Amino acid sequence: MVDAAPASPLAPLAWQGGWQDGCLVLLDQALLPAHEQRLARNTSAQVVADIQRLAVRGAPLLGLAGAYGLVLAQREALAEGGSPAAQQAGFERRAAALAHARPTAVNLPRAVAAACDATHALAHDGAARAQALLAWAQALEQQEREACAAIARHGAQALGSARRVLTHCNAGALVTPGWGTALAPLYLLHARGEAVEAWADETRPLLQGLRLTAWELARAGIPCTVVAEGAAPGLMRQGRIQAAIVGADRICRNGDVVNKVGTYGVALACRAHGLPFLVAAPRSTFDPGMASGEAVVIEERAGDGDRYLLPGTRPQGVATCEPAFDVTPAALVSAYITELGSHGPGDLPEALFAPL
Ligand code: MRU
Numbered sequence: 284m285v286d287a288a289p290a291s292p293l294a295p296l297a298w299q300g301g302w303q304d305g306c307l308v309l310l311d312q313a314l315l316p317a318h319e320q321r322l323a324r325n326t327s328a329q330v331v332a333d334i335q336r337l338a339v340r341g342a343p344l345l346g347l348a349g350a351y352g353l354v355l356a357q358r359e360a361l362a363e364g365g366s367p368a369a370q371q372a373g374f375e376r377r378a379a380a381l382a383h384a385r386p387t388a389v390n391l392p393r394a395v396a397a398a399c400d401a402t403h404a405l406a407h408d409g410a411a412r413a414q415a416l417l418a419w420a421q422a423l424e425q426q427e428r429e430a431c432a433a434i435a436r437h438g439a440q441a442l443g444s445a446r447r448v449l450t451h452c453n454a455g456a457l458v459t460p461g462w463g464t465a466l467a468p469l470y471l472l473h474a475r476g477e478a479v480e481a482w483a484d485e486t487r488p489l490l491q492g493l494r495l496t497a498w499e500l501a502r503a504g505i506p507c508t509v510v511a512e513g514a515a516p517g518l519m520r521q522g523r524i525q526a527a528i529v530g531a532d533r534i535c536r537n538g539d540v541v542n543k544v545g546t547y548g549v550a551l552a553c554r555a556h557g558l559p560f561l562v563a564a565p566r567s568t569f570d571p572g573m574a575s576g577e578a579v580v581i582e583e584r585a586g587d588g589d590r591y592l593l594p595g596t597r598p599q600g601v602a603t604c605e606p607a608f609d610v611t612p613a614a615l616v617s618a619y620i621t622e623l624g625s626h627g628p629g630d631l632p633e634a635l636f637a638p639l
Contacts, residue, residue, distance in 0.1 A: 287429075287432060288425075288428045288429040288431070288461060289428075289432065289461060289462060290428060290460060290461065291428075291456040291457075291459060291460055291463075292456055292462075292502075292503070293310065293457055293499060293502075295309070295310045295312070295339070295344055295456070295457050295458065295459075295460075296308070296339065296344055296347055296351070296460065298351050298354070298417070298420065298421070299323075301417070302354050302357075302358060302410075302413040302414050302416070302417045303358070303413075305354070305417075306323045306325050307323075307324040307330060307348070307351045307352070307354075307355065308321050308322070308323050308324070309321065309322050309324060309330075309333055309338060309339050309348070310457070311333075311338045312338055312339065312340055312457060312495065313336055313337050314338075315457075315494055315495055315498060316494055316495075316498040322338070324355070325355065326355055326359060327352045327353070327356040327359060327377045327380065327381055328377075328380070330348055330349075330351070330355065330381065331352070331380050331381055331384045333348070334348060334349075334381075334385055334391070335384055335385065337489065340458065340491075341388075341453060341454065341457065341458025341459070341530070342388035342389070342390040342391075342458065342530065342531065342532045342533075342564070342567075342568050343390055343427050343430075343458055343459045343460075343464070343565060343567060344457075344458045344460075345384075345385065345388050345390050345391040346388075346390030346391055346393065346394035346423065346427075346567050347394070347420065347423060347424055347427065347460065348381075348391075349381045349382065349384075349390075349391045349392075349394045349395040349398075350394045350395070350398050350416070350419060350420035350423050351417075352377075352395075353377075353378055353381065353395060353398050353399070353416045353420070354413055354416045354417045354420060355377075356374055356377035356378055356381065357374050357412050357413040357416055358413050359373065359377065360373035360377065360409060361410065361413065367406075367407050367409075370409055371406050374406075374409075374412075375399075378395055378399055381395050382395040382396065385582060386580040386581075387533065387541060387579065387580060387581060387582045387607065387608045388532035388533060388568075389532070389533040389567075389568060389570040389573070390532075390567045390568055393570070393639060394423060394567065397419075397638060397639040398416055398419045398420065398423075401415070401419055402415040402416050402419060423567075423639065424460045425460075426565075426639075427459055427460050427565055427567065428459070428460045428461040429461075429622065430459075430461070430464075430565035430566070430567075430621070430622035431459050431460075431461025431462050431463060431464065431467050431565070432461060432462070432467070433621075433622035433623075434464055434467045434468070434563050434564075434565065434620050434621065434622060435462060435467035435468050435470060435471040436468075436471065437468075437620050437621070437622075437624050437625050438465075438467060438468030438528065438561065438563050438625075439468040439471045439472050439475075440625065441468075441559070441618050441620055441625045442468055442472070442526055442528070442561070443559075444525075445525035445526035445559065446472070446477060446478060446479050446480060446525065447480045447482065447523060447524055447525045447526075448469060448479065448481055448482065448525065448526050448527065448528055449481075449482040449483075449484065449515055449518075449519075449524045449526070449527040449528075449549065450465050450466065450481060450482070450483055450484070450492070450496060450527065450528055450529060451483075451484045451486060451527070451529045451542070451543055451545055451546050451549050452484075452486045452491045452492060452529070452530065452542065452543035452545075453466075453486070453491040453492065453495035453496045453499075453530075454466060454496075454529065454530025454563065455470075455495075455496060455499050455500070456470075456499055457499055458530070463530075464530045464563040464564055464565065464620075465528045465530040465561075465563045466481075466496070466500070467563065468528065468563070468620070469481055469500070469505060469528075470503060470505070473503065473504070473505045479505055479506070480507075480508070481496070481500050481507040481508070482508050482509075482510060482518070482523075482524055483500070483507055483509045483510070484509075484510060484512055484514075484515060484545060484549070485509055485510065485511055485512055486512070486543060486545065487512045487544075488584070488605065491543065492509060493509050497509050512545060513548070515527075515548075515549060515552055516548075516552035516555070516556070519552055519553070519555075519556040519558055520556060524558070526553075526558055526559040526560075526561065527549050527550075527553050527558065527559070527560050527561065528561040528562075528563055529542055529543075529549065529561070529563070530562075530563055530564060530568075531563075531564040531568050532568065532608060533568060533570050533573065533579055534562070534564055534568055534570065534619065534631075535570055535573040535574060535575050535576050536570070536571070536573060536574050536575070536631075536636065537575045537576075537613055538613030538616060538619070538628045538629065538631055539575050539576030539577075539579075539610050539611065539612055539613050540562050540576070540610070540611040540613070540616060541576055541579050541581070541609070541610050541611075542562075542608060542609070543607070543608060543609075544607055544608055544609045545609065546608075546609055546611050547610065547611045547615075550611045550615035550616070551615065553615070553617075554615050559617040560615060560616055560617050561617055561618050561619075561620055562611075562616050562618075562619050562620065563619075563620040563621075564619070564621060565621065565622055566621060566622065566623070566634070566635045566636075566639075567639055569631070569635040569636050571636035576610030576611075576612070577610075579608075579610065581606050581607065581610075582606070582607040583604075583607065584605035584606075584607055613628045613629070614628065616628050619631060621635060623635060
């Protein structure tokens with residue numbers, strides 16, 4: 284980590300080429316850790332499908348995939364031809380599909396809406412708009428990379444002397460163009476020679492903690508211990524975990540935090556054991572339009588459980604309930620770590636909710 288804002292060592296997403304001939308290259312996270320495969324995407328529909336099957340995932344990366352997906356959307360609309368109005372309608376239809384590919388992380392619809400607004404004046408000139416959309420996405424990418432570096436510094440400070448740190452899901456170099464959000468402070472402390480020990484909840488049902496967090500930390504040489512979902516409270520009681528830090532998919536005006544299902548339980552356990560519960564997120568994750576967590580649409584998965592239960596373990600006639608996210612009330616958050624600093628609940632700067 285020598286640069287002021289180092290790039291993700293995992294390069295989970297990269298635009299290659301110009302708007303006319305370029306493509307979006309994605310690391311297929313659905314295949315990790317068994318296969319490290321990159322996909323070159325040339326259509327916005329491919330990007331929508333990749334978002335939906337979690338090949339590209341995590342709030343900041345979803346925002347970037349949406350923004351770059353718009354370049355493809357505009358290029359496709361232009362190639363279809365027809366009147367300027369027809370081309371614009373084609374673009375808008377694709378933009379809507381990108382914005383709604385997954386419902387919970389606000390970064391995705393925010394980035395799509397902001398990029399569309401910023402380039403709307405060029406709607407009559409498809410080529411100029413595609414060029415402008417590419418520049419907009421590249422600027423967002425740089426903004427997110429710089430946010431990661433600032434979050435690393437502020438988070439390292441907020442952790443104080445805590446070195447045995449629990450995280451939930453995956454909020455690292457796989458989901459940002461930098462070194463992550465929740466994991467960024469751990470990377471920084473490690474680079475400073477501090478003896479950091481990460482603890483990762485396995486993260487049911489899709490195992491982002493086991494498959495992704497443990498994988499990326501191991502590659503970086505950071506000791507990481509994976510624990511079964513629900514084990515953390517007992518480990519906290521034994522003093523083996525000193526703090527928790529998680530990412531977020533959406534942070535509401537009142538400070539409620541929407542993140543991977545199971546986060547709320549981690550926050551409750553921290554409160555019960557008097558441990559810090561930190562939430563690390565860039566300002567693209569703050570939702571100016573959402574008063575509290577109550578109205579946030581929580582993605583629900585299939586409901587038949589067969590995507591993740593061990594084959595043959597679900598008794599006949601038994602349903603499963605599969606919310607992908609939960610809401611942690613602001614009152615349980617010790618501090619929000621953003622590119623602007625470390626903020627207490629009830630003390631979120633208005634600048635966090637400013638337009639992207
Ligand atoms: O369903 P996923 O894997 O996209 O969920 C990801 C999370 O919940 C992350 O914690 C969140 O997006 C923050 S990523 C910096």
